Amino acid sequence: MAAVIPDQSHDHPHGPSGLMRWITTTNHKDIGTMYLIFSFIMFLAGGVMALAIRAELFQPGLQVVAPEFFNQLTSLHGLVMVFGAIMPAFVGFANWQIPLMIGASDMAFARMNNWSFWLLPPAAILLIGSFFVPGGATGAGWTLYPPLSIQMGMGMDMAIFAIHIMGVSSIMGAINIVVTILNMRAPGMTMMKLPLFCWTWLITAYLLIAVMPVLAGAVTMLLTDRHFGTSFFNAAGGGDPVLYQHVFWFFGHPEVYILILPAFGIISQIIPTFARKPLFGYASMVYATASIAVLSFIVWAHHMFTTGMPVTGQLFFMYATMLIAVPTGVKVFNWVATMWRGSMSFESPMLWATGFIFVFTMGGFTGLICAIAPIDIQIHDTYYVVAHFHYVMVAGSLFALFGGAYYWLPKWTGRMPDERIGKLHFWCSMVSFNITFFPLHFLGLAGMPRRVPDYALQFADFNAIATVGAFGFGLSQLIFLWVIVKAARGEGQPAAARAWENADGLEWTVPSPAPHHTFEEAPVVR
C-alpha cells in the first residue's frame, strides 16, 4: 500500500507524569498498553484457578479443595478468562493497532477510551474480591444459571455488578472502535482497503453493542429475582428458569464470536506477511466475517438442546448452527490458499498463526459435532464440550493473541522478539495444550460430566494426563513473560520501521517503537 507519510518528529507524552500519567492518559497507545498488561494479569489469575481445578482432578476422590470451592473456581475461572483476559486483550490490540492501521491520530473519543479501561480494575476487584466475602464467590458456573444463581450468597451479587461494570466498559469501548473505524480513516483508506484486523474488529464491536445490553438485562433479572421478589425465573410465579438460558445465550453465542473474530483478523494480518503474498480472497473474508456475525444471532439455543425444547426448535437451531461452518470454512480455506505457493518463513508470529489454523479447525469440527442435536444430547455438559471450547478459545483466541503479540511487539517496544525463546514458547504451549485438552474429548465421550470435583475410576488415566499437560501449559506462559520483559527492557535486536520483510500496512510506515503521537497529520493512502 503506497502512502504519503508526514514527518513524525513531535514525540513526547505531555500532561502529568508517573502514576498519574497512566490514570489520566488519553493516548491510545498508553491505554492499549494498560489493557494488555491488565489482561495478562487476569490471564495469570484465571490460570492459577485453572491449575487448582486440574490439581483437584489429578486423581479421583477429593484431595485439594472442598467441593463448593471447586465450583467457585470453575465459575470464576470462566468469568475471569472471558471477561478479564481475552476480551480486554483484544481491546488492547484494537487500541494500539486500529489508529495506526487506518492512519488516525488517536481513537475517536480519547477520554472515554480511558474510562473504558479504568472501569476494568473495579470490575476485577468485585469479581476476585468475591472469593473473600462470606459464602465465597459464585459457584453457579460462568453462565450463572438459575435456580442455583438465585440461591448463592453475596459473592453472586458482586459478580452481577462486576458484569454490569464490564458491560459498560465494553459498550463504550465498542462504540469508540466503531466510530474510529467509520469516521477517522485517513484520506484514501476506503472500506475495502481496510486491513482485515480493523474489519473484524468493526464487526466485533457491532456484536458487542448488540449483546452486552442483553447480558445486562439477564443479570438484572437475576438480581431482582434474588432480592426484590420478582418471578422471572421461578415457575411457581409463572416464570421459567429456561428463560434465563435463552436470554443468556442470545448474548452468549455472539459473545463467542466476539472472542474469535478479532483473532481471525490477527491471523489474516500475519499470514500474508510471512507467506509474502497478499491475502487470498480479501472481499470474501469481509463477507464471511459479516455473515458469521449475522448468523450468530440465530443459533443460541444450540446450548439448550437438553432443556426440552420442541423438536422444531431443535432442528432449526441445529441447521442454523451448522450453517456457520460455511463462512468459517471460507476463512480457513482463504488462509490456506494464501499460503499456497507462498515463499513462507516461520518466525514466531507465523508459527502461532499456522498452529492456530490446525488446532482452531479441530475446535470448529468438534463444534459441528456438538451442533448435531442427537449427538449433543449425549455429550452436553460433559468434558467433550469443555474440550470443544478450549480448542476454540485457547487454541483459537489465545494463540492468535500470542501470534499478534509477537507480530506487533517490534512496533510496541522497538525490539524484535527473541526468536529462540519465542519458538520455545510456541512449541511448549502447542504440545502441552494438546496434552491437556485432547484427552478431554475421550473423557466427554465416555460420559464424564463437567463442573464436578470427583469422578468415577475409569476416568482416572486421562485426567492425570490432562493435569500434567495443564501444569506444562501454565509454566510455558512464563516463557512468554520472559520474551515480553526482554523486549520491553530494550534488549534484543532493534526493529526497523517495517519490522517484518513483507509486512504491509500503515503501521509499518511509522518508526519502531511507534512514537507517542502518530499520524497527527493524516497520511494519504493511494
Added chain:
Amino acid sequence: MNPSLDKYFVPEPSKYPIFGSIALLLFGAGAVMWLNEVGPGPIVFFLGIAVLIYMLFGWFGQVVRESEGGKYGKRVDASFRWSMGWFIFSEVMFFAAFFGALFYIRVLSVPWLASGDNEALLWQGFTGNWPTAGPTAAETFTPMGAWGIPALNTLILLTSGATLTWAHHGLIKGRRDQLRNGLLMTILLGLTFLGFQIYEYFHAYADLNLRLTTGIYGSTFFMLTGFHGLHVTIGAIMLTVMFFRVQAGHFRPDHHFAFEATAWYWHFVDVVWLILFVVVYWL
C-alpha cells in the same frame, strides 16, 4: 477535504474517568453490601452516586466548554452523531431483552406450564390465562387497564415529541423564543408523564393489589415500565440541561448536536413507550 485544515480534536489527559470508575466501584460495592445487610451499605452506595454526579457535571461541563469554545470540527461532530446512534442501539437491545422475556413468557412458557405433564402432575387446574401471577398465586390482583392513564400518557408523550420538534425548528431558524418555549413544554409534558406514572404505581399497590412480587405479571409490568420511566427521567434531565444551555445562549443553527442527541433520545423513549403501551397495557 484537506486533512490539515480539520485536525481532529484529541483531549488532554483528564482526571474525570477515574472518578467515574471510583464512583461505579462504590456504587456496586455499596449496593452489594446494602442488599446483603453487611457494613455501611447505603453510605457507600450514595457516596458512589455523589461521586458519579460530580464526575458527570465535571466531564460534561468540560465537553460543553470545548464545544462552545469551537474545538470540535466537522469530524468530531460526525463522531458524536455516530456514537449517539450506536448508544441508542445498545439501549434498544437492553429493552429487547425484557420485551423478549415478556414474549417468551406469554407465548411459550406460561402455556407450557398450563398444559400436558406440567398441568397434570405439578400445577393442576392452572389455566395459564394472561395476566397471571403464576400457578401458586394465593391472592388475586387487577391488571393495569390500558385506556385510563396509560392512554393519556401515550398522548402526552406523543405531544412532547411534537413540541420538541417544534423547538428544534425554532433553533434551526434562529427563533430562540420558539426554542425556549418548545423545550419548556416538552419538559413539562415529560414531568406530567412521570407524575402520572408515579400515581399509577401507587394506585397499583394500594387499590389493585398489583406489586413487583405479583408473579410474572407484576415482574414484567414493573420492570418494563420501571426501566422506561427511568429512561424518561434521564431524558427529562437531559432536556433540562438543554434548557439551561439555551438560557445561557448556547447552540447555533448549524452547531447544536447536544440538542439533537437529546431529541433522538427522547424520540427513542417515545417509541419504547408505544411498544410498551401495546404489549404491556393493551394486549
